[in-house]
Every structure is written in structure tokens, then in C-alpha cells.
Amino acid sequence: MLEAMFFIAITAEAMTAALAAGRRKMDWFGVCLLACVTALGGGTARDILLGHYPLYWVHNPYVLLLVCGAALLTIAMARVVDRLRWPFLLLDALGLVVFTIVGCNVAIEMGQHPLIVIVAGMVTGIVGGILRDVLCNDVPLVFSSELYATVSIVTGVIYYFGLQANLQQDLVMLVAIAVGFALRVVALIWKWEMPKFVYDKDLR
Amino acid sequence: MLEAMFFIAITAEAMTAALAAGRRKMDWFGVCLLACVTALGGGTARDILLGHYPLYWVHNPYVLLLVCGAALLTIAMARVVDRLRWPFLLLDALGLVVFTIVGCNVAIEMGQHPLIVIVAGMVTGIVGGILRDVLCNDVPLVFSSELYATVSIVTGVIYYFGLQANLQQDLVMLVAIAVGFALRVVALIWKWEMPKFVYDKDLR
Amino acid sequence: MLEAMFFIAITAEAMTAALAAGRRKMDWFGVCLLACVTALGGGTARDILLGHYPLYWVHNPYVLLLVCGAALLTIAMARVVDRLRWPFLLLDALGLVVFTIVGCNVAIEMGQHPLIVIVAGMVTGIVGGILRDVLCNDVPLVFSSELYATVSIVTGVIYYFGLQANLQQDLVMLVAIAVGFALRVVALIWKWEMPKFVYDKDLR
Numbered sequence: 108m109l110e111a112m113f114f115i116a117i118t119a120e121a122m123t124a125a126l127a128a129g130r131r132k133m134d135w136f137g138v139c140l141l142a143c144v145t146a147l148g149g150g151t152a153r154d155i156l157l158g159h160y161p162l163y164w165v166h167n168p169y170v171l172l173l174v175c176g177a178a179l180l181t182i183a184m185a186r187v188v189d190r191l192r193w194p195f196l197l198l199d200a201l202g203l204v205v206f207t208i209v210g211c212n213v214a215i216e217m218g219q220h221p222l223i224v225i226v227a228g229m230v231t232g233i234v235g236g237i238l239r240d241v242l243c244n245d246v247p248l249v250f251s252s253e254l255y256a257t258v259s260i261v262t263g264v265i266y267y268f269g270l271q272a273n274l275q276q277d278l279v280m281l282v283a284i285a286v287g288f289a290l291r292v293v294a295l296i297w298k299w300e301m302p303k304f305v306y307d308k309d310l311r
Numbered sequence: 312m313l314e315a316m317f318f319i320a321i322t323a324e325a326m327t328a329a330l331a332a333g334r335r336k337m338d339w340f341g342v343c344l345l346a347c348v349t350a351l352g353g354g355t356a357r358d359i360l361l362g363h364y365p366l367y368w369v370h371n372p373y374v375l376l377l378v379c380g381a382a383l384l385t386i387a388m389a390r391v392v393d394r395l396r397w398p399f400l401l402l403d404a405l406g407l408v409v410f411t412i413v414g415c416n417v418a419i420e421m422g423q424h425p426l427i428v429i430v431a432g433m434v435t436g437i438v439g440g441i442l443r444d445v446l447c448n449d450v451p452l453v454f455s456s457e458l459y460a461t462v463s464i465v466t467g468v469i470y471y472f473g474l475q476a477n478l479q480q481d482l483v484m485l486v487a488i489a490v491g492f493a494l495r496v497v498a499l500i501w502k503w504e505m506p507k508f509v510y511d512k513d514l515r
Numbered sequence: 516m517l518e519a520m521f522f523i524a525i526t527a528e529a530m531t532a533a534l535a536a537g538r539r540k541m542d543w544f545g546v547c548l549l550a551c552v553t554a555l556g557g558g559t560a561r562d563i564l565l566g567h568y569p570l571y572w573v574h575n576p577y578v579l580l581l582v583c584g585a586a587l588l589t590i591a592m593a594r595v596v597d598r599l600r601w602p603f604l605l606l607d608a609l610g611l612v613v614f615t616i617v618g619c620n621v622a623i624e625m626g627q628h629p630l631i632v633i634v635a636g637m638v639t640g641i642v643g644g645i646l647r648d649v650l651c652n653d654v655p656l657v658f659s660s661e662l663y664a665t666v667s668i669v670t671g672v673i674y675y676f677g678l679q680a681n682l683q684q685d686l687v688m689l690v691a692i693a694v695g696f697a698l699r700v701v702a703l704i705w706k707w708e709m710p711k712f713v714y715d716k717d718l719r
Contacts, residue, residue, distance in 0.1 A: 129510025136460045138508050151360070156559070158568035160362035168426035182508045222576035241445060241649060256544045304546050304590045306537025333714025340664045342712050355564070364566035372630035386712045445649060 109280065113209055114173065116202030120146040121174040123199055124239050125181035131243050135182065141242060142178035143171060148235040153210050153227050157217060196295060203255065204287035207232040207262045208280055221267055228263035229256060254294040257301065262287030313484065317413055318377070320406030324350040325378045327403055328443050329385035335447050339386065345443060346382035347375060352439040357414050357431050361421060400499060407459065408491040411436040411466045412484055425471055432467035433460060458498040461505065466491030517688065521617055522581070524610030528554040529582045531607055532647050533589035539651050543590065549650060550586035551579060557643040561618050561635050565625060604703060611663065612695040615640040615670045616688055629675055636671035637664060662702040665709065670695030 124145035128138040147164050154162050164170050210231025214224040233256050240247040262283050269279030293299065328349035332342040351368050358366050368374050414435025418428040437460050444451040466487050473483030497503065532553035536546040555572050562570050572578050618639025622632040641664050648655040670691050677687030701707065 126510055129508040132507050132509050134505035134507050136505050155563060165427055168424045185510050220576045223573055301542035301544050303540050303542045304537045305540050306534055306593050330714055333712040336711050336713045338709035338711045340709050359563060369631055372628045389714050
């Protein structure tokens with residue numbers, strides 16, 4: 108079940124990346140590349156940081172075709188997509204939570220420290236979006252938007268300590284996904300944000 | 312012969328990077344650093360993604376001196392370089408194609424899947440330019456310019472399937488380089504571009 | 516003693532990163548993330564380039580808490596920090612020099628070529644700041660500011676050749692730190708800069 112949700116999440120991330128590419132007037136190749144970086148960048152960054160080789164997409168290269176297919180489909184459907192704002196935000200929220208769980212699992216299997224498990228989940232969840240924003244020449248949204256990274260951390264903490272408490276894995280996973288997903292949706296609806304740090308003076 | 316072309320390609324990439332640095336008014340150190348990132352970044356990214364250690368320039372550190380030398384020479388010759396637009400574009404096209412072949416070879420030697428061989432070639436060919444543009448705070452040119460990445464993919468496909476067909480390696484390599492190089496030059500002359508995906512509405 | 520200075524340097528880098536985040540109006544999470552990337556990014560880049568696993572912070576995850584703590588403390592103290600321009604610049608200079616020595620040590624222990632030892636020190640010293648500037652959507656300062664990278668190279672050269680000359684390690688380290696630190700401070704006071712390469716014509 109996690110695997111099915113994982114592929115849905117990758118597809119959703121690829122489609123949001125394709126829309127971002129369209130806003131920058133990229134060509135079809137740029138759309139595919141940005142989709143790959145966004146959908147697979149988080150897992151890639153986690154594996155490189157943890158020295159966990161081979162990378163997921165090097166081992167299963169067909170996922171590259173899935174991502175490029177989803178990106179090209181988005182081009183074809185761009186007019187429809189416009190009316191699908193909420194379905195997209197929900198799929199994106201699901202993607203964030205599912206990527207986090209997948210990332211935690213990799214770090215747990217490697218026997219990493221609890222802090223690193225949480226960080227691995229967070230890197231998997233958010234780095235794809237950061238790379239997308241850097242390549243589009245924006246300040247990454249995750250630094251200032253609604254509870255995005257916080258959702259990932261909360262999901263990871265629930266999942267890790269649920270497993271430590273010897274509860275059943277599937278149950279823990281479902282609870283972590285449900286709580287994280289709900290938190291993100293509520294934050295989107297009520298525009299919950301972390302407090303901002305505004306500092307105007309230039310040090311130099 | 313591939314090795315001679317490889318060094319010519321590295322030198323050419325270093326020089327184009329130096330000109331980009333000059334447009335950003337970087338200091339001499341910045342020029343050298345940007346040249347290293349541009350000329351060696353593609354191969355470095357490929358090796359990190361494939362877990363192929365040690366990196367080329369860590370194993371052969373003198374290539375760093377070659378790159379910095381080419382960059383500093385470009386500073387000295389900036390007035391002449393200005394008249395050399397076409398030689399530079401041709402050397403850059405050669406670099407793209409040669410880097411692609413080198414990247415494919417590394418992945419083939421590691422026994423990777425055909426898709427990964429093509430991706431390894433493409434990463435080697437284009438990532439250096441992407442990093443150069445990100446560090447110069449531009450949206451990477453490769454996302455919207457003339458058939459740049461497509462040339463890399465075509466070259467990689469010809470090379471890989473030529474080798475699979477048990478043709479002689481040198482012959483396959485020459486054909487792949489010639490076709491890729493010609494495609495890039497024709498695309499430059501006639502301003503061939505991939506279709507663009509233009510999407511104006513903001514999802515958020 | 517190097518270790519104590521290393522922690523001071525990490526804390527100082529985290530605090531300067533927090534101020535940069537404040538200028539971009541990031542939220543508290545963004546402040547912590549940018550602090551981690553800035554303070555630990557140089558060492559992480561070095562270890563990934565050299566294939567030196569596990570990464571420092573994966574092995575000692577509590578350093579993440581130190582960095583985030585320093586970043587959050589900076590938020591609380593932002594008004595005071597404003598008057599501390601010079602202490603900060605001095606700590607930042609110390610950080611640059613100490614990071615360089617730590618990076619050289621890693622490469623020396625791996626038995627790398629002298630050029631790679633110097634590069635490893637430089638990567639450790641400057642990459643954190645480059646990542647900070649890229650994530651804040653600036654052209655990295657290090658490409659055009661006062662002798663920043665040069666200080667790192669000079670420190671690395673003194674340290675490496677001092678050790679090669681069989682002098683006592685602690686003495687060599689102190690001399691390298693003192694010379695590098697003094698050079699940076701003098702460059703700040705007298706606004707020493709590397710010559711700039713200014714090139715106005717667009718190649719394309």
C-alpha cells in the first residue's frame with residue numbers, strides 16, 4: 108500500500124513541477140528534467156547524504172519514464188489542470204507525508220540515530236521542492252510557506268516513536284500519514300504559518 | 312583520441328564559464344571556481360549519482376590546474392575572444408557531445424541499465440552548464456535553448472545501441488559524435504527549438 | 516583545541532545564516548534549515564566529493580541541535596546582534612580558517628594528493644556560504660568579496676607544507692590559523708580585493 112501511495116506521490120510531484128516549468132516557459136525537455144528533479148530529488152539527496160547506494164531511480168530506471176510521462180501528460184492537460192487546484196494540493200500533501208515515511212524507513216533500515224531518521228524523512232519530503240524553486244530562480248517556498256517542513260517533522264516523529272513503542276507497523280504508518288495529511292490540509296485552509304523572523308538591517 | 316577531445320572540451324567549457332563570470336564582474340578567484348564547476352561539474356554529478364568513486368578530478372588533480380589556466384588565459388584574451396563567437400560555439404558543441412560519450416562509457420563499465428547509460432551521458436553533458444547558470448543566478452539556459460539536451464540524448468542513444476549491435480567501438484563513437492555535433496550546429500544555425508510549454512496561471 | 520574552535524565556528528556560521536534568513540523574512544523553520552546548510556554544508560560537500568562516509572553530522576547528530584539552537588537564539592537576540600558587527604565578522608573569519616584546517620585534515624587522513632588537500636580545505640571553508648547565497652537567491656558573495664577564498668587557500672598551503680616539513684602539528688596549525696585570520700581581518704579593514712574580470716559583451 109505504501110508503494111502504491113509512493114507512485115501516486117511521485118506522479119503528483121511531477122505534475123506540480125511541470126506546471127512550475129510552464130510558468131517559466133521551459134521547453135518540453137526542461138519540463139521533464141524539472142519533473143525528475145522535483146519528484147526524485149528528495150530521495151536522491153537523502154541517499155547521497157546517507158551514502159545509500161545505488162540510488163532508487165538508478166536501481167529502478169523505469170520510474171524516470173513514469174515521471175516524464177506524467178510531466179508530458181500535464182502539458183496536454185494544462186487547461187483542465189487549472190480547475191484542479193484542490194485535488195493537486197491534496198495530492199501534494201499526500202506526497203509530502205508519504206515521502207517522509209519512505210525516507211524514515213530507509214534511515215531505520217540503515218540503523219541510523221533517531222534524529223537522523225527524522226532528518227532523512229524531512230529531506231526526502233522537502234528537498235525536491237527546494238531544488239525545483241532554485242532551478243526556477245525563486246527563494247524556496249518551503250522557507251516561508253504554511254507548515255510544510257513542520258508537517259514532515261511531525262509525521263516522522265509519530266512514525267518513529269510509534270515503531271519504537273512496538274506498535275504494529277501498518278497501524279503506525281496509517282496514523283502518521285493521517286495526522287500529517289490532516290495537519291497540512293488544516294494549515295492550508297486556515298493559512299497557519301510558522302512565526303517569521305524579519306530582520307531588516309544589513310550586516311555588511 | 313577521445314581523451315584528446317575530452318581535454319579540448321574541458322578547456323572550452325572553462326573558457327565559456329570564464330566569460331560568464333566576467334559578465335557578472337566576478338574576481339579572478341570566482342572566475343576559476345566557476346570554470347571548475349562548469350567544466351568538471353557534469354562528470355562530478357554523474358559520479359556522485361552513480362556512486363562511482365574516486366571522482367575524476369580527485370584522481371587526476373592536475374586537471375584543476377588545466378581548467379584554472381584556461382580560465383585565467385580567457386581573462387587575458389577577453390578582447391580577442393569577442394571575435395571568436397563561432398569557434399566557441401563549435402567547441403562548446405564538441406564538448407557537449409564528447410562529455411556525453413565519456414559519461415555513457417562510465418555507466419556502461421559499471422554495467423548499468425540502458426536508460427541509466429543515456430541519463431549518465433546527459434548528466435555529464437549538461438549539468439556543468441546548469442550549475443554555472445544557478446551560481447550566476449539565472450534560470451538555466453538548457454531548460455529553454457536550442458536542442459541542447461536533445462543533442463546529448465541523441466548522441467547517447469546512437470552510441471549505446473551502436474555498441475549493442477556489436478559494431479566497432481571507434482566507428483560507433485565517431486558516428487555518434489558526428490551526428491550529435493551536426494545536429495547541434497544545425498539547431499544553432501536555424502534556431503531549432505523544442506516546443507515550449509507556456510502556462511500563465513498561478514496554482515497558488 | 517581545534518575541536519573547541521570548530522564548535523565556535525559552527526555556531527558563528529549558524530548565527531550569520533540566521534541573520535541572512537531574517538533579511539529574507541523566512542519562518543523559524545527556514546532559519547534553522549538555512550543555518551544547518553550554511554554551518555554544515557561545507558563539510559558535507561567535501562565528504563560527498565571525497566566519498567568520505569558517514570558524514571560528520573550523520574555520525575554526530577547532536578551538532579544539528581547545536582546549530583538550530585544557535586539559530587533560534589539569534590532570533591531572540593536580533594536587536595543586540597545588530598551592534599555586534601565586528602565580533603561577528605571576526606568569528607566568521609575564525610570559522611573560515613578553522614573549517615579550512617578541519618577539511619585539510621580529512622583529506623590528509625585519506626592520503627589525498629596535495630592539490631586535493633588544499634581544495635578540500637577550501638570547499639569546507641566556503642561552500643556553506645555559497646549554498647546560503649544560492650538558497651537566498653543571490654550571486655554568491657565569495658565570487659566577488661574580500662579575499663575570502665584566497666584566505667582559505669593560503670591557510671591550507673601553510674598548514675599542508677608545514678606538516679610536510681615535519682614541524683610540530685600544533686605549532687603549524689596555530690601559525691596557519693593566525694596568518695589566515697590576520698589576512699582576512701586586514702582584507703576587511705583595508706577592503707583588499709582580488710582583481711575583477713569585467714566583460715560586458717554577450718556571447719550569445
